[in-house]
Amino acid sequence: MSETFFIVPEQQHNALVAAAYQHRGYHADESAEAARFCAEATRHGIRTHNGLKALHLDHLFGSGSKGCVPGAQIEGIPSRFAATKIWNANKKLGQSTAYRAMDEAIRLADEFGVGTVVVDNAFHYLWGGGYVMDAAKKGYIAYTNCTAALAEVVPFGGKFPTLGTNPHSWGFPTTDAVGFPIVIDWATSVVAMGRVQQLKREGKTLPPMAAVDKDGNPTTDPHAVTALLPFGAHKGYGLSLINEIVGGFIGGSLPTIRNRWQNVTEGDKGTCAFYFQVIHPDAINGGAFAHGRDQAANVKAVLADVLGHGNEKCMLPGQIEATWAGHSAKAGGLLFSKAEVEGFNELAAECGQPAWDLASFKTVEI
């Protein structure tokens, strides 16, 4: 079944999103970075992190709460090491911080082969896949993880949520090899808490082993859910724990008080932490590929082998996002549903901007 999308010019979208951020006190440069990031999310079909969700999240945990400070300045922490940087984001907007951190990690990788930027006192960067995809499109191998906003996930075998959905995101410069950057990007929970709410509204059940009730017993009843489960039992738990440990080394405090500002006492911290890493592909190029291939041709041959032999219907991570980017490019704008356009018009009213005229947009069925 196809869905109707309205084709919104990117400039028009970015102007409204930037205005909405500026209305909340954000400076022009960070509002522009936020708008650019929301456009990228929509372009790639990441509807869970479009402009509406970004501004809603800012309201819940950001400038509407104590998580994010418009106009905050990033501060570099002195370090004796050359290939790594430590930043105090001072609760600056997550998208601005992440774009700048990834750019800095790229600069470090250009110089040293590998570069790492860690960020303390950070605010939610929304969609980690967006930053590694951006770096991969520029030709780099990129990775990021962060501590997620709220502890909603139980450790393997536990019953109380003490871990975030703690995403990991990897991007690879595979456009020459397969036509798009491979982006491996997911949360370490089986589903998001938003999905549980949605299933509750729709009267549906959860997949098995996705959530637990108050006693820590797995449940598929969304009404009984008190916390989420990590994917892959102890393996997803381990991956989720990595973000908490790395965050703990950087400067994050207890996961159970993170972004729960009413529980953050004097001298404690409720902020997130970010980790970014970039590798220059030349820095891991052994130069001795089979049959005289170059590096890109070798990666292409490896991926063709993985998806050959009867596996032709399998997809590569990042392929869905690339397909969406194709739809957006073909349409010549960003694609929004009617409900989404109406949501943007509520935003427009909130910040005194002209409403979008539905009738002015062409439509496309996808």
Add this chain to the structure above:
Amino acid sequence: MSETFFIVPEQQHNALVAAAYQHRGYHADESAEAARFCAEATRHGIRTHNGLKALHLDHLFGSGSKGCVPGAQIEGIPSRFAATKIWNANKKLGQSTAYRAMDEAIRLADEFGVGTVVVDNAFHYLWGGGYVMDAAKKGYIAYTNCTAALAEVVPFGGKFPTLGTNPHSWGFPTTDAVGFPIVIDWATSVVAMGRVQQLKREGKTLPPMAAVDKDGNPTTDPHAVTALLPFGAHKGYGLSLINEIVGGFIGGSLPTIRNRWQNVTEGDKGTCAFYFQVIHPDAINGGAFAHGRDQAANVKAVLADVLGHGNEKCMLPGQIEATWAGHSAKAGGLLFSKAEVEGFNELAAECGQPAWDLASFKTVEI
């Protein structure tokens, strides 16, 4: 139900394992590294990668096949980058290569904050957790992945095995925080192929979603299994793919011919690739921990929060290994079952070394 273990003096174990490697043509230094690694595996209860398994694997894929060359010399590949190294292992013994690569990554991290060593033409390093645990005990954050020996795993939604069990291993210097290094270390398949063989022998069934039959349909019948499934559906698939992509960037060729030397034609490659990375904890220390904690105290507080609130029975990754190391230390030697001691005596006969006298060993029940 407890099991009886024979307490074998570490020196006696290492002498036999080293002699067995030397008997196969390995030099004294690499044989000593192999023995040291096997002792570490046994000390930490990693019975799937003890000396018996290491020498069996060497027979199947290493010096007994075309995968490993005793006495091979590692060659550095010139690079313009300072914080990364590219090595051609020339099929040197995996344990020797991995120990040396991790040491080099530590040296780079000491200088630059982060250090990466990649290895082309590598041979199976057995237990990735051993190298990151070693680095973590020395105070570093370490990571490694490799392309596994054989393609035995189908991509998500596929039916033909084109991926290895492709492990990822992370180690964290958490001895000050929790008494042992946290080591997150697992294959990206649900189970190993060896487990399928074992269940077949025992007339038992597999867990659900662990393997597929020849048509790509999930099966729990070990007799019908033709390939393994990645854990966590598309998430484990993505993780497995990372190793193949990184291997492809370094210099590995097609996964389906890897270590299948009869299928490796002139000009192609059947070797594995390794990736090692070390981060100095000072290089990610933001220095602004809650309540004036230092870094180790902060990590300790974060982990106590994760395992608090009713989650006290949950374990940390690496805890089982640390418990085994405690058993070994208390016993004052390495712990082997009767069948394992008998296995070592077969090895002893093979390389003309004196047999171990079962009656000479003290025993312990665990």
